[in-house]
Amino acid sequence: MAELTYLQAISDGLREEMRSDERVLMMGEDIGAFGGAFKVTDGFLEEFGSDRVLDTPLAESGIVGTAIGAAVVGMRPVCEMQFADFISCGFDQLVNVAGKMHYRQGLAVPITVRLPSGGGFSGGPFHSQNPEAWFMHAPGLRVLAPSTAQDAKGLVIAAIRDPNPVCFLEHKHLYRRVKGDVAPGAWETPMTARVARSGSDLVVIAYGAMVHTALEATAELDGASVEVLDLRSLVPLDEEAILDSVARCSKVVILDEANATCACGAQVAALIAQHGFEDLDGPVTRVATPDVPIAFSPPLERALLPGVEAVKEACSELLAY
Amino acid sequence: MAELTYLQAISDGLREEMRSDERVLMMGEDIGAFGGAFKVTDGFLEEFGSDRVLDTPLAESGIVGTAIGAAVVGMRPVCEMQFADFISCGFDQLVNVAGKMHYRQGLAVPITVRLPSGGGFSGGPFHSQNPEAWFMHAPGLRVLAPSTAQDAKGLVIAAIRDPNPVCFLEHKHLYRRVKGDVAPGAWETPMTARVARSGSDLVVIAYGAMVHTALEATAELDGASVEVLDLRSLVPLDEEAILDSVARCSKVVILDEANATCACGAQVAALIAQHGFEDLDGPVTRVATPDVPIAFSPPLERALLPGVEAVKEACSELLAY
Amino acid sequence: MATQLARPAYAEDLPASEQAASQRANGHAPQATAHAPEATPHAPDATPLTRDDRIALQHYMLLMRAIEERAMSLYRQGKVPGSFYDGRGQEAVSVGAAFAMSPSDRLCVLHRDLGAHLVRGVEPPRVLAQYMGRAGGLTAGRDGNVHFGDRHLGCVGMVSMLPDMMLVATGMAMAFKLRHEQRCALTWCGDGATSRGDFHEALNWASVQRLPVVFVLENNQFAYSTPLELQFAVDPVERAAAYGCAGVKVDGNDVEAVFEATRIARERALDGGGPTLIEAETMRMHGHAAHDDMRYVPPALLEHWAARDPIETYAARLEAEGIDAAALQADVSELVERATAAALEMPMPDPSMATEGVFCEGEAEPLGDGRAPWSAYADAAAPALARASEVA
Amino acid sequence: MATQLARPAYAEDLPASEQAASQRANGHAPQATAHAPEATPHAPDATPLTRDDRIALQHYMLLMRAIEERAMSLYRQGKVPGSFYDGRGQEAVSVGAAFAMSPSDRLCVLHRDLGAHLVRGVEPPRVLAQYMGRAGGLTAGRDGNVHFGDRHLGCVGMVSMLPDMMLVATGMAMAFKLRHEQRCALTWCGDGATSRGDFHEALNWASVQRLPVVFVLENNQFAYSTPLELQFAVDPVERAAAYGCAGVKVDGNDVEAVFEATRIARERALDGGGPTLIEAETMRMHGHAAHDDMRYVPPALLEHWAARDPIETYAARLEAEGIDAAALQADVSELVERATAAALEMPMPDPSMATEGVFCEGEAEPLGDGRAPWSAYADAAAPALARASEVA
């Protein structure tokens, strides 16, 4: 076991797969010579060569589209968007070509699209987005969003091995802030939810960076026993785990860093309101970023992103319900 | 009052605005000489000339991007996507340039993007989509989705006059199937919900083509008094009207033609589960298209899209709860 | 230093054809003569077409037209849901280009290119079933019209968004190059589709990386109702050079000219010479789709092109060589009648299948090889045909 | 028949400058001499730059560099959140191009083009406040770095997605042409950004419709770490002709060469000659952003370009003409110190403003005119300056 940052864990997972499976290749802007904007693929060019670590032109549709082509003839491309935000420029290839291929013609598209996402460091409106709900709403795409170093490694390996297109959301704000013991070798984390802390009075459901916000906010909360459920995988969504937590806790707060409307949290809330209705002892409470672009200046950004205080407040209020 | 189809009503609204406001122009593929794939702008080229009715190259990013440019220097462009599905090719310009412009620099982007959407006529996976949730999840975009001829006219006029980017979802399956008395002249429909039928035992919340499915399914339902709420506007979402219906009816079925996950219906359900919780006498029930591309062949397509029977069943079950 | 990909370990997981290709690239003897033309990828420069090849070219063009005509009448009878798109007048472009491709090449086939599917070995009844949304169609009713590709025959079905497949073909070529395989990708693209960003991203990318890919620009004078002059100010084939891509223009109504241009482009691709943009000038002789009466097309333009019908002109050429073109037509008519009867007997899909298969749940199944009827590939044709018949 | 747009009714709703432009286009006398250069849009062909113009060019280049240097030190002190991007070495491209534009022209300014903002009249304290995310910055803390544009000065702030603004500029030009206004749109674009589809869609569209737009391709040898040869196989200026667009290449480190190329391109645009792609060859002398140590750049390349520093070479030229370049530098240093002090006094934004203004709730406010310091626009400068000072 080595202690790795979330970022190192992703690199480690990618490297394992590059070493063990020559079908795997990396593509993206500045991922080779520079090692990637965040240095996730640092050293890859040296180890694996420019055939398998491709510095591409600045063209996101090109990256996703050519990855699809390579995938259907037997490769396992891993594409990096320099920031998740730029997937808007490759959106069509992702949702229409990759997402619908298997349903339409039984042809699998084993690509992984790495999406450095999320805010919290003054990235501004174009370097802070959490686009996962767009993918969740597009049939045929898997969507993963780890919160820990361990899961980041295990899920990136699972993503590469999955025969389907996978959107892998790696939260930039966790890259160097989060560390953990990570097992060596190649292994997969299942695409299911994980109880990050078990409890019985209330459950906070979150994923990505918000798991840490949830844990911090509820570490001590009026002596209540608060469960934190880390979704890890958004598609498939572990409905059973969600409903199970709700059944045990009866109160639920759903936390989203994405803009609130039609976010993942909305889907989770809708699921609970329909299938967990009888277990509920209070309103299905959401905490999320309002429908506003993510501002650059720290006081504005802090006002937008869900923080520890907001989560505490929501939990306290619901506990008191 | 003239009886117009939904399609004629849209044409009528567009024509009124073209006549009364020379800032308004039409752009899109085949909208001029051909009058548009659905003939919505038939005769416009003859009446308004090729300066204001632009047959564009086949380039959706170009259509949206140049419309933005024209809008910020004083025009009011109305862009037609030949099918709503093709917005994926202009997605970046829409969500990043248009949607965030006013927040970032106080510059309004009065464009209307017309999106012939929806299935029901064997359009297959690329001519049947309901992409509205993608827009709802992108801050700064208004999203309208009329269900009647009257509202189609009034909302298209409201869209053009609104200083913000508006996604106008016109349901293709309503174009010629739905008719109604439409007042002449230029007038706006407010961006609020409309009670399509009032009732007290249960409310079905829908928009677009699904309003008609809701009305048909609940016309006679075990003698129950079923309200149908037609959202009309998805952004802004008329939360007050939704919560009001729920307060009065206590039971709610939310109907979506879009793929279920993270759809508009998920947002409405989440809203109710949080803010209408105390009024609920049963689970917040959703009926939607499963997360599957819309199949071409009639029996498959029928199996996917929510039909009258499915709505009836959901309502009956909830009424019996 | 960089890992050498001299003998990729993953080659074991590839289907037979992809293995063979990899092995050839690595100096292993090809299995028997299954891919002989690729072992000697340079076909003779002069008159590479035999008499039988010529018959085959005409056969596929006739078959495309006959199927589309039959489908149009099925459409009018209400048996084809949605709309119906055909490629009348463009038969030479799809047949000529596909005819130059080897079994292990990969094709992304466009909406006016039924001929290419037929060349690759798709059975006519399945095409008609596809149009009618039947269970036996190539997408089992999930997609319609020519939005299909038979993955068992090395084809990837197009998406509607044009020209997205240019990037997919570019990506295939990227894999071929990376694996040092002697294979080529090909796709078609319309004149209208040249205006979209993906056209640019594909041409630029393929040129920068000198990828073995061929783009056939099917210039049929219109994009729906939009004429060329509203689409571009300069013929897009002129752009090829500015990307660093070979560019050639051919008579798209001359099936041998299209074949020859494609054959040369493919050789260039396999030789490491990078991509080629072939512009085939032709005419869409029908409306954009069945509902379109084409009143925006000047009648004189239609007349001009009608006189250059690719099938009729080729028939005259064949007749001059002593081939009975009328007999070919008769064979095809009969074949299509049988195919129609077979298709009409196929059931509609079972509604319970509607939600199946969104995700791949098991192992990813690879693309298979297509048929390659050109005589230069003669030995390769047999296994591909066999595989084609496995499909149904 | 088509409605004639001889005197657009909507002109009444336009701001003064847009009205004036419309009126001119329709034969109405311009208001006083407010836009004299546009009434006579053809500036003299020979030596259009006066001694004062040359001083101004150097002033703006020096100002850009000084502000960016100061900002970099503020960044190191932790006063600039996020990262910091500058345009060192590229001052001539942004200043030279912007200097050719008239008040009523419209600009979409890119991330290495601070000089263009300064030419248009943006006040230095607001720029520094922008970098630091202060309330007094041009976006009031909503966006950072050079992601801004002062709409009161005829500028639209870029989005990060490159080169999206090329389409926005094309759309502006579309409106100018439609309204028969003698105005031009201009935007910059990087060498890396040429690979994206929007580059293609913009050039094609502008060429088909012969729009009055100028694209300045800022070829600074790198896109982040990516060198030109991984971006394109052929210099993208070669593509201009294949779109039907004028294409010229200039020394991007020669501010007068950039100015002159832009001036000519603008004239062409106003004359109905359509768009121009100007490639300005230059070098990004700093890393992509503050965190980038540029170890991927060959030192010899940096040395080559360091010897051609746009400011130093221009200073030598000015000195030869008897202009005291050192004094200009001193003025600028002082100006920037004052600006920094002013910016540092500005408060951070009020968190309660974070959710305000996502939608425009009232009437859409039009873009205002920018400053145009070139002497040929002398009479036009006054109102623009006045408007600029209204902004704060």
Ligand SMILES: Cc1ncc(C[n+]2csc(CCOP(=O)(O)OP(=O)(O)O)c2C)c(N)n1
């Ligand atoms: C991105 C995109 N936008 C719009 C359409 C709708 N559409 C279908 S075919 C067509 C015209 C295509 O013209 P062209 O590329 O010349 O091909 P052709 O049909 O003439 O073979 C259009 C606009 C589309 N398929 N894809």
Ligand SMILES: Cc1ncc(C[n+]2csc(CCOP(=O)(O)OP(=O)(O)O)c2C)c(N)n1
């Ligand atoms: C569509 C898009 N993808 C990725 C990025 C991330 N990115 C920011 S700047 C940059 C390099 C841009 O290079 P170039 O266009 O040459 O402009 P330069 O920075 O050299 O002026 C990249 C890749 C982006 N801004 N936009």
Ligand SMILES: [Mg+2]
């Ligand atoms: Mg065409």
Ligand SMILES: [Mg+2]
């Ligand atoms: Mg650059």
